[in-house]
Amino acid sequence: MLIAVTAKSADPNSEVEPRFGRAPYFQIIDTESDEIKVVENSENVNAMQGAGIQAAESLANTNADVLLTGHCGPKAFHTLKTAGIRIVVGVDGAVKEAVERFKNNEYEYAASPDVESHW
Amino acid sequence: MRIAIASGKGGTGKTTVAVNLASLMSETNSGLYYVDCDVEEPNGHLFLNPEVTAKRPLFLPKPSINEELCDGCGECKVICQYNALALIGEKVLVFPELCHSCGGCTLACTRDAITEVPHEIGSIFEGKAGELMYAGGELKIGIPSAVPLIKEVKSMVPNMDDAILDAPAGTSCPVIETVRGADYVLLVTEPTPFGLNDLKIAVETVRLLGLPFGVVINRAGMRDEKTNGYCEEEGIKILSEIPNDRKAAEVYSRGQMLYTGIPGFRKYFKELFLKLTAEIESLTEKSTVI
Numbered sequence: 001m002l003i004a005v006t007a008k009s010a011d012p013n014s015e016v017e018p019r020f021g022r023a024p025y026f027q028i029i030d031t032e033s034d035e036i037k038v039v040e041n042s043e044n045v046n047a048m049q050g051a052g053i054q055a056a057e058s059l060a061n062t063n064a065d066v067l068l069t070g071h072c073g074p075k076a077f078h079t080l081k082t083a084g085i086r087i088v089v090g091v092d093g094a095v096k097e098a099v100e101r102f103k104n105n106e107y108e109y110a111a112s113p114d115v116e117s118h119w
Numbered sequence: 120m121r122i123a124i125a126s127g128k129g130g131t132g133k134t135t136v137a138v139n140l141a142s143l144m145s146e147t148n149s150g151l152y153y154v155d156c157d158v159e160e161p162n163g164h165l166f167l168n169p170e171v172t173a174k175r176p177l178f179l180p181k182p183s184i185n186e187e188l189c190d191g192c193g194e195c196k197v198i199c200q201y202n203a204l205a206l207i208g209e210k211v212l213v214f215p216e217l218c219h220s221c222g223g224c225t226l227a228c229t230r231d232a233i234t235e236v237p238h239e240i241g242s243i244f245e246g247k248a249g250e251l252m253y254a255g256g257e258l259k260i261g262i263p264s265a266v267p268l269i270k271e272v273k274s275m276v277p278n279m280d281d282a283i284l285d286a287p288a289g290t291s292c293p294v295i296e297t298v299r300g301a302d303y304v305l306l307v308t309e310p311t312p313f314g315l316n317d318l319k320i321a322v323e324t325v326r327l328l329g330l331p332f333g334v335v336i337n338r339a340g341m342r343d344e345k346t347n348g349y350c351e352e353e354g355i356k357i358l359s360e361i362p363n364d365r366k367a368a369e370v371y372s373r374g375q376m377l378y379t380g381i382p383g384f385r386k387y388f389k390e391l392f393l394k395l396t397a398e399i400e401s402l403t404e405k406s407t408v409i
Binding site: 050053056 | 201202203205206207208210212214216217
């Protein structure tokens with residue numbers, strides 16, 4: 001299973017970035033091999049608009065199954081859902097710990113976006 | 120001539136200056152337009168009470184994808200500069216609220232899978248208040264950009280006709296669209312720290328646009344001389360100072376004109392009109408010399 005986590009940096013000890021669309025990086029963790037792939041999101045950090053949608057699209061291209069992030073707005077939510085990516089919001093702390101908590105079934109999937117557009 | 124009335128800060132008296140100036144000028148200039156470009160919260164009509172003679176909706180085209188024809192090539196998404204399209208697998212998602220109706224995606228589609236569907240964004244009004252011509256618009260609630268509607272409202276004024284354009288507050292796109300092409304911009308401010316702060320931003324904006332401008336100080340005499348000091352330092356002309364008077368607030372709250380409602384107020388707007396005309400004339404002379 002591939003778990004994508006929004007991250008403040010590319011470092012394996014990075015903190016979770018609370019924003020989805022404008023997160024500087026996505027860390028994609030393979031739960032079977034513990035391999036980490038880092039995807040840069042710099043193009044969307046400064047996007048005029050639609051950062052969440054484009055971030056969701058690039059995440060879809062990584063074949064991630066799950067997204068762990070702080071917040072997710074309605075357009076990103078819709079796009080991620082279309083891509084079949086399940087979403088966990090309210091995630092914070094270190095990326096590593098978040099992945100562990102996910103593995104221990106400590107999270108619930110979000111049924112709807114938790115913030116409004118342009119949060 | 121086209122005179123745009125802008126401010127930066129909201130509530131400084133843009134509409135007050137615009138409707139009073141327009142109405143006074145229409146006494147001698149028949150065919151003058153008052154154009155309410157504040158389509159998100161228009162209120163000039165409350166003072167002018169125009170008789171609306173025509174009202175029509177404005178539509179903008181937005182893409183609609185025919186999934187049977189679409190093969191998910193993604194060309195439409197590549198050309199979209201506004202991130203209004205996303206490609207998930209072979210499915211194209213459309214986000215109409217982000218679309219700027221440029222038509223690029225429709226042209227880029229190689230399979231004719233995109234048709235443009237009209238979306239209503241607001242209404243345009245035309246009318247008359249005495250001798251004054253009136254044009255205005257009202258943006259539909261939830262529509263993100265006022266710019267296309269402002270453009271359409273401005274286009275209601277025939278090319279050669281004079282107009283007073285009442286801008287929205289702020290210095291963002293709707294204001295830029297309002298002042299674009301104006302012969303002169305009047306920046307209405309109030310002598311408070313907030314008024315001055317936003318005046319400076321508005322001055323920067325009109326300077327960047329290369330538009331001639333002057334300042335009107337509304338509610339003058341509030342014992343904050345910093346605004347006058349700033350204008351002096353920057354070499355900005357103050358065309359009128361409308362005094363801070365409780366009667367102005369009373370008359371305004373009844374939706375009446377200051378220049379007819381308060382004895383002695385006519386002279387402030389008359390003076391503004393004369394100075395404005397002189398300013399614009401001197402600008403035209405300068406450009407003729409060049």
